[in-house]
Amino acid sequence: MTKGSAPPDSDWWKSAVVYQIYPRSFADSDGDGIGDLRGIIDHLDHLRDLGVDVVWLSPVYRSPMDDNGYDISDYRDIDPLFGTLADLDELIAGLHERGIKLVMDLVVNHTSDEHPWFLDSRDPSSDKRNWYWWRAPRDGRTGGEPGAEPTNWGSFFTGPGWEYDERSGEYFLHLFSRRQPDLNWENPEVRAAVWDMMRWWVDRGIDGFRMDVINLISKTVPLADGPETPGTGLSYDPTVVTDGPRLVEFLGEMKREVLDGHDLLTVGECVAIDVAHARTYTDGDSGFLSMVFHFEHMSLDSGPGGKFDVRPLQLPDLKENIRVWQDGLATSGWNSLYWNNHDQPRIVSRFGDDSPDHRVTSAKTLGTVLHLLRGTPYIYQGEELGMTNQSFVDRSQFRDIESLGWYDVAVGAGLPPAVALANVASRSRDNARTPMQWDASPNAGFSTGDPWLPVNANHDVVNAAAAWADADSVLHHYRALISLRHDLAVVREGRFDLLLPHDEHLFCFTRTWGDEVLLVLANWSSGEIPLPDGLPNLTGASLLLGTHVDGGAVLRPWESRILRLG
Ligand code: ISL
Numbered sequence: 001m002t003k004g005s006a007p008p009d010s011d012w013w014k015s016a017v018v019y020q021i022y023p024r025s026f027a028d029s030d031g032d033g034i035g036d037l038r039g040i041i042d043h044l045d046h047l048r049d050l051g052v053d054v055v056w057l058s059p060v061y062r063s064p065m066d067d068n069g070y071d072i073s074d075y076r077d078i079d080p081l082f083g084t085l086a087d088l089d090e091l092i093a094g095l096h097e098r099g100i101k102l103v104m105d106l107v108v109n110h111t112s113d114e115h116p117w118f119l120d121s122r123d124p125s126s127d128k129r130n131w132y133w134w135r136a137p138r139d140g141r142t143g144g145e146p147g148a149e150p151t152n153w154g155s156f157f158t159g160p161g162w163e164y165d166e167r168s169g170e171y172f173l174h175l176f177s178r179r180q181p182d183l184n185w186e187n188p189e190v191r192a193a194v195w196d197m198m199r200w201w202v203d204r205g206i207d208g209f210r211m212d213v214i215n216l217i218s219k220t221v222p223l224a225d226g227p228e229t230p231g232t233g234l235s236y237d238p239t240v241v242t243d244g245p246r247l248v249e250f251l252g253e254m255k256r257e258v259l260d261g262h263d264l265l266t267v268g269e270c271v272a273i274d275v276a277h278a279r280t281y282t283d284g285d286s287g288f289l290s291m292v293f294h295f296e297h298m299s300l301d302s303g304p305g306g307k308f309d310v311r312p313l314q315l316p317d318l319k320e321n322i323r324v325w326q327d328g329l330a331t332s333g334w335n336s337l338y339w340n341n342h343d344q345p346r347i348v349s350r351f352g353d354d355s356p357d358h359r360v361t362s363a364k365t366l367g368t369v370l371h372l373l374r375g376t377p378y379i380y381q382g383e384e385l386g387m388t389n390q391s392f393v394d395r396s397q398f399r400d401i402e403s404l405g406w407y408d409v410a411v412g413a414g415l416p417p418a419v420a421l422a423n424v425a426s427r428s429r430d431n432a433r434t435p436m437q438w439d440a441s442p443n444a445g446f447s448t449g450d451p452w453l454p455v456n457a458n459h460d461v462v463n464a465a466a467a468w469a470d471a472d473s474v475l476h477h478y479r480a481l482i483s484l485r486h487d488l489a490v491v492r493e494g495r496f497d498l499l500l501p502h503d504e505h506l507f508c509f510t511r512t513w514g515d516e517v518l519l520v521l522a523n524w525s526s527g528e529i530p531l532p533d534g535l536p537n538l539t540g541a542s543l544l545l546g547t548h549v550d551g552g553a554v555l556r557p558w559e560s561r562i563l564r565l566g
Contacts, residue, residue, distance in 0.1 A: 007492070013208075013265040013290050014334065015492050016053035017371075017482045018103070018378045022342040023060050023082055024068055025433050026381055028447035035435070035446070037083035041094055043438075046464060048098040050384060050475070051482040054265060055095060056103040056210045058342055060088065064114050066179035067401055068433075070105075070212060071112040075197045092205050101207035103265055108194050109216045110180040117193075118181050124168040131190050132181050133173035135162070135223065143169050147233070152225045153241065154234035156271075158405045161234075173223075175216060175241060177401055185217045185250055195257040202258065208265030211289075214251075215270040215277075218244030231413070236306070238272040251281065251288035259288075267336055267376075269293045275328035282333035291336040291376055297321045298344060301351075308406050308423045313351055315524050316502050326374055326496040335375025339366060340383045345431040349389035353526045353558065359386055359462075361558040364477040364547045365522050368560040369507050371481035372520045374496050379478065381436050385467050386474035390434050390456050392425040399453055403428040439465040480545050484562070490516045499536075505529050506555070510536065510565075517565040518544070523555035530554050540566020 007014040027039030037060060047055065059069035060082040069079065078085055095102050111118055120128035141148035144164045150171055153161040155178075162171040163178040173182045183190050198209065219241060226235030251268075259266060268281060270292045278292045300317045303309035329335050339347035348354045352362030363386030371377050390397075395417075398404050403424050410420040430453060437459040438445030444459035456462070467475035485491045494511035505525040511518045519536055523529045531553050543551060546561040555561075 010263045011284075011290075012263060013054070013376055015485065016101075016265070016376055017051070017485060018054040018056050018265075018376060019047055019050070019052040020056045020058065020341055020378055020380045022058045022381060022433060024058075024452065025446075026436050027438070027445075028435075028449065028451070031447060031449040032081070033447050033449040033452045034081055036081065037078065037087035037091055041087070041091055044094050044098055044100075047095075047100060049468075049479075050379075051479055051486070052100060052379065054101045054103055054207065056267075056378070057091075057105065059105045059107055061107075064112055064179065066112070066177050070107050071110070071114075071177065071180045072107055073112040073114040073116075076200060089204070096205075101265070102205075103208035103210050103267070104201055104206050105212060106198065106209040106214075107212040108183065109213045110174065110176060110182045113179045113181055117183075121172075121181075122165060122167055124170070130187050131184055133184050133219070133223070134165075134168070134170045135173070136170055137164075143171065151223050152228060152233070152235045153223075154229065154232065154236040156238075157402050158409045159234075175213075182219075183217075185219075185246070186221065191250065191253060195254065198254070198258040202262055202264070208267070208290075211266065211268045213271055214268040214289075215242050215247055215273055215292075216244075218247040218250055220244050242270070242272045243277055248280070248288075255288045264290075265376075266290045267293060271295065275325055278325075279329060279333040282329070284332065284334075287333065291334045293336050293338065293341075294325070296325075302427075308410070308427050310423050310426050315504050315507065318351075319498055319501055319507060322373065323496075323498045323501070326498075330374070330495065335373070336378060337370050337373050337375040338378040338380070339370055340380035340432060341378070342380065342432050343429050344380075345427055345429075346387055346389045347383065348386050349431070350426075351524075354386075354388040355526075358526050358558055359388065360472070360474055361547050361556075362526075363474045365524070365558045365560040367474070367478055367481055368520065368545070368547075368562060369522050369524075371478075371485065372491060372509075372511065372518070372562060374492070374494065374511070377481075377485070380432065384475050384478040385437060385462055385464055387434075387437060387462055388456065388458060389426070389431040390454070392421070392428065392430070395421065397454070398424070398428060398430050400429045400433070403430060437463040439463050477545070477547070484545065488516075488518075489513050490518055494518065500532065500534060503532070506532070508535065519563045519565055520560065521555065521563065522560040523558055526557045528554050528556055536565055538563065538565075542566070 024035050026035040028035045029038035061072045062074035062077045062079045063069045120126045121132045135150035137143040137148040149160045149162040155161040226237045226240030229236040266289045268289045273294045281289050301313040303311045348363040352366050407420050407424045435446035435451045435455045440460045444455045467473035490511050490513035494513035497510045499508040507522040507524045541563040544562045547559050
C-alpha cells in the first residue's frame with residue numbers, strides 16, 4: 001500500500017480513529033457489577049491490537065449517578081465506583097505506552113445538584129447564587145403550581161425544564177434531569193472556574209476533550225418562551241436553546257484560555273446543529289474545535305414525535321445527509337463520523353440486519369461505509385464485535401432516566417403500553433449500555449458479580465474472544481478498516497463523491513486523491529442486488545477489502561467492496 005502524506009502534527013486527529021469507552025459497561029475488576037478504571041486497564045491490549053489511536057472516556061468523575069456520571073459533583077476527582085485518580089494516571093500511562101491518546105468527557109453545561117457550587121447557590125444570599133439560572137415564577141403565578149415555570153422550556157428528558165425550590169420561592173433551570181442544574185455561563189466566574197479545571201486536566205496529561213452538549217452553554221437572555229410542542233404545554237424545540245448569541249465568544253475564550261498551545265483533540269457534541277454552524281466552529285483558521293458531533297443522521301428514522309417515534313430509514317435520505325456533511329466540510333472544517341455511542345441503539349440492529357444470517361456481514365458493511373468517509377471515525381465499545389440491541393420486554397428492565405421518563409409520559413398520555421414499550425425498546429440508550437461481551441462465560445467476562453444491566457443473551461456467540469479467533473469476524477474487518485485509514489491518504493483526505501443517490505438499496509461512492517480513486521460499493525439490504533449501470537468502469541479494479549473475496553456482477557446480501565480503480 002502507498003503511504004500517503006500525513007496531516008501536520010497539530011492536526012494529528014485527522015488520521016486518528018477514536019474508540020469510546022462507557023466505563024460503567026466496559027469491564028468490572030472488583031465484582032460489584034459496575035465497570036471501572038482497573039477493568040479498562042486490564043483490557044488495553046484489546047485496544048492496541050484493534051489499532052485505535054484515541055480513547056474517549058465517558059465521565060468517571062464523582063457523581064450521584066442520576067445520569068450515569070453526566071451529573072458531576074466534583075470535576076477533579078474520580079468516583080469511587082470507578083476507582084481513584086491514581087488509577088486514572090495509570091490508565092493514561094498505559095494508553096500512552098501503547099501509543100493511544102486519552103480524551104476526557106467535559107460536562108459543563110450543567111453540574112450535579114450535589115456539586116458544592118449548586119449546594120451554595122441554593123442560598124439566595126450566596127455569592128454562588130448567580131452561577132446557575134434562578135428565576136421567579138411566571139408573572140401572577142404561584143411557585144410550584146403547574147404552568148408557573150418561568151418559561152415553557154421542556155427538559156430533554158421530558159417534563160418541564162425548571163424545578164421549584166421552596167427555600168427561595170424560585171425555580172432553577174435544568175435542560176436535562178432536575179438533578180442536572182444548568183450553569184450560568186453569562187457569569188465570568190463560572191467560565192474562569194471551568195477554564196481552571198480544564199487546564200488542571202491538560203496538565204495531568206490528557207489529550208483532549210469531548211464536550212457534552214457544548215452548544216447549549218449560551219442561553220438567549222432574557223429567557224423567553226419557545227414555540228409550544230402540540231399537546232404538551234411545553235416547548236421541546238431544541239433550537240430555542242442551541243447555538244446561543246454568545247456561544248462563539250465563549251468558545252473563543254476557551255480556546256485562548258485553555259486550548260491554544262496544546263495539540264488537543266476537541267469534539268463538541270452539538271444538539272440540533274447544522275453544517276453551516278459546524279463549519280464555523282471547526283474551521284481550521286477561525287474555528288475553535290477540531291470537530292463536532294451532529295445528530296442529523298441519527299434522526300432520519302424518527303417521525304415528528306421525536307426519537308421514540310420510530311420510522312424505517314429511507315436509504316436515500318441517509319445518503320443525502322452524509323453528502324451534505326461531506327461536501328459542507330470538504331474545504332473548511334472537519335467531520336466526526338459515528339453510528340454509535342452511549343446514547344444510541346446498536347447500529348447493526350438499527351440500520352443493519354441483526355438476524356443470525358446477516359449480523360456479521362451487515363455490521364462489516366456499516367463499518368465499511370462509515371470508515372471510508374472523510375473525517376474522524378468513532379467506534380463505540382462493542383461495535384467492533386457487531387453487538388446488537390437488547391431484547392427488552394418489560395419496563396422494569398430499563399435503567400436509563402431518559403427511557404423511563406419517556407415511557408411514563410407516553411403511557412400517561414394514553415399510548416398503549418405495548419406500543420410505548422416497543423418504541424422505547426428500539427431506541428433506548430440502554431441498548432448501548434449492556435455490558436461489553438468479552439467471552440462466552442455467564443456474565444460475558446464483564447463481571448464476576450451481578451451486572452448493573454443484564455448481559456445480552458447472545459454473548460455466547462457475539463464476544464471478543466470468539467471474534468479474535470475468527471479471521472472473518474467483524475472485529476478483524478474493523479482492524480482492516482483502521483489500517484486503511486492509517487495507510488492511505490485517499491481514505492484520510494480524498495474528495496467524496498456520492499453515486500446513485502436515489503438507489504434504495506445501494507450505498508456507493510468514490511474517494512479521489514490526486515490520481516488515486518477508491519470505489520466503495522455497499523449493498524444496504526438483505527437481498528441480492530445486481531450491480532446497476534452508472535458505476536465507474538471496473539476493468540482493472542483491485543479489491544482492497546470486502547465482505548466476500550470473490551466479486552461478481554451481483555452483490556450478495558449486505559456485501560460491500562472497497563476497490564482501487566485501475
Ligand atoms: O440521547 C439523546 C439523543 O438521542 C439525547 O437526549 C441526549 O441526552 C443528548 O444528545 C445529550 O447527550 C449528552 O448529554 C446528556 C447525557 O445524558 C448524554 O449521555 C450525553 O451524551 C446530559 O449530560
